[in-house]
Amino acid sequence: MSTNKKFYITTPIYYPSGRLQLGNTYTTVLADSLARFHRLKGESVYFLTGSDEHGLKIERKAEENNQKPIEYLDEQIANFKKLWKLMDISYDQFIRTTDPEHEKKVQHIFSKLQEQGDIYKGEYVGWYSVSDEEYFTESQLAEVYRDESGKVIGGKAPSGHEVELVKEETYFFKMSKYADWLLKYYQDHPNFIQPASRMNEMINNFIKPGLEDLAVTRTKVDWGVKVPGDPKHVIYVWIDALSNYITALGYDPDQKQQPELFEKFWPANLHLVGKEIVRFHTIYWPIMLHALNLPLPDEILGHGWLIMKNGKMSKSKGNVIYPETLIDRYGLDAVRYYLLKMMPYGNDGVFTPEDFVTRLNSDLANDLGNLLSRTVSMINLYNDGVIPKLSNLNKEDVSIEELSVQIYKDYDEAMSTANLGDALDAVWTFIRRTNKYIDETQPWVKAKDSSLKNELNDVLAHLAASLRFIGTLLQPIMTETPKKIFEQLGLDQISLIKDLNFLDLPENSKVVERPTSIFPRIKAKEEVEFVSKLVSKSTKGKGRAHMEELKKEEQKSIQYDDFSKVKMVVAEIKEAEFLPNSEKLIKFILDDGHNHHRQILSGIRKWYPEPEKLIGKKVIIVANLAARKMAGSQSEGMILAGENGDGNVVLTLMPDVLEPGAEIS
DSSP: OOOSSSEEEOOOOBSSOOOOGGGGGHHHHHHHHHHHHHHHTTEEEEEEEEEEEOHHHHHHHHTTTTOOOOHHHHHHHHHHHHHHHHHHOSSOOOOOOOOOOHHHHHHHHHHHHHHHEEEEEEEEEEEEEETTEEEOOOGOEEEEEEEETTTTEEEETTSOEEEEEEEEEEEOOOGGGGGHHHHHHHHHTTSSESSSHHHHHHHHIIIIIIOEEOOOSSSSSSSEEETTTTEEEEEEEHHHTHHHHTTTTOOOTTTOOOHHHHHHHOOEEEEEEEEGGIIIIIIIIHHHHHHTTTTSEEEEEEEEEEEEEEOOTTTTTOOOOHHHHHHHHOOOHHHHHHHHHHEEESSSEEOOOHHHHHHHIIIIIIIIIHHHHHHHHHHHHHHBBBBOOOOOSSSSHHHHHHHHHHHHHHHHHHTTOOHHHHHHHHHHHHHHHHHHHHHHHOOOHHTGGGGGGHHHHHHHHHHHHHHHHHHHHTTOOOHHHHHHHHHHTHHHHHOOOGGOTTTTOOOOOOOOOOOOOSSSSOOHHHHHHHHHHHHHHTTTTTTHHHHHHHHHHTOOOOOOHHHTTOOOOEEEEEEEEEEETSOEEEEEEOOOOOOEEEEEEOOTTTOOGGGGTTTTEEEEEETSSSSSSEEEEEEOOOOOEEEEETTEEOOOOOTTTTOOOOOEE
């Protein structure tokens, strides 16, 4: 990430097709916390978010509501802004792609790319998902429907949405022209895409197989930006929407001298995107910028999803949690804390009612809230409410001061790399250490001996200094709690991190007479039930089709007797190679511990391009699965594998201490 004194951060612009659920808000809360952190460091920050408002889906949504598209959109955007205000999102600009200035600049960008030969007219024939606003080849579909003759007549995109056959005149962007350049750019800038697994995915799944030219206009859509000089064509979302990152700063390809805002903040330091749209931001967008002779963003972070036990939050699944309800009951900071704490860097985080309630009681009420209440109470009780002068009279003082230096270093590194979970881990390490400091120094014992008054005061001062330190580090993440900490301590809130010095504690400040609990403990059982009901409520009113879907899921359960029939054993891979007549299968020869080298075919070639490296590894196989033919070869069983948060398939490897033939139960 860039170390200069400006910081330009963006989120993907949201598609206004309904109410945002908790998982949808993660990107914006993460971006807001990073923007606040860089402001705290004294940097000049520009934080952009907005809404993507064109396309067929908006046309149809508006028709369903008997509205004009702009009427439907105005209502949706008002709801977006209301939610961002509730969540205290400190964006500098909210861009709408229906803004006339944006539409005008998109046309200029299109014309420039067309004039220089990067865009040409042709015909597109293929499958299109309205919900995803994405084109797919037949091989990219997750499911296909065929008629009696075997002809493909429909199917589903990888997202599960239905696709429709599209045949129309279109303009194409010459993506293939820039494939070699982009691959070299990746190699020269290994930190451009984070986490690294996303870059590998782009290379292996999209660039190496052959990057195809991209259809960038539609003729069967009216709601959008018209192609200059050819108004029957509407500019497709991946030029229109992606351009917002530069049009928001005033960029115009017709201007030789760009506006001050663009000159100051471009290139962006960080684009935050969900993993489902990494391809568009790391392939199409860089090529588009390069074609415009513009520098690329420093980094694009493709984060994971906040998922439920039964998968990604989805209205169709009926497992949605809405942020407003949680905020109303538990407060904004509890929700922001949980979102940022429970999302592993780049991977999926799992939301459960039990974990949410436990975190509130353990981390917030017990650790942080209790520390503040105890400190303020003891300063009132033992020193008439006045924060004493900080010195070093207790053997434990140096330890906690030295720890603060290391904690800040860890916190700064984590925040600077957008790893909010690790940043919070660092802060909570210090919070727990400070609570332990109270137990070690035992101020209630010192208070009984007048000769230990100075040592007692020093303990109280160190507690106040620790909370001042904690409150400052939490400012980017929890927008209300730090204010309450400083108010109860009677101290001024620190607005720039450079002004934070653990030892430079203002003395003689007076704490409040009666501390109030910033995070009261909640009744775990009752609150788990409450949050669980929020999820179950979202299943109501879903209609017969949804309930039938749920019943089918329930019917997938099996009895214990059925499961006991499955024989799983450890097997060692002796040989591994691509099956010659298949693009998906790897042929494994395995030692199953029963003097039998069995052959199993597995469709994991995509994820294991060098299968020979698996030789000698031990895996789990289903040993009593009936043999079957695959691509003309015999397969005697199944190798167990799982899908990680990045959508990659990973074999289940076993430790060396287990011999081939060992049964798994």
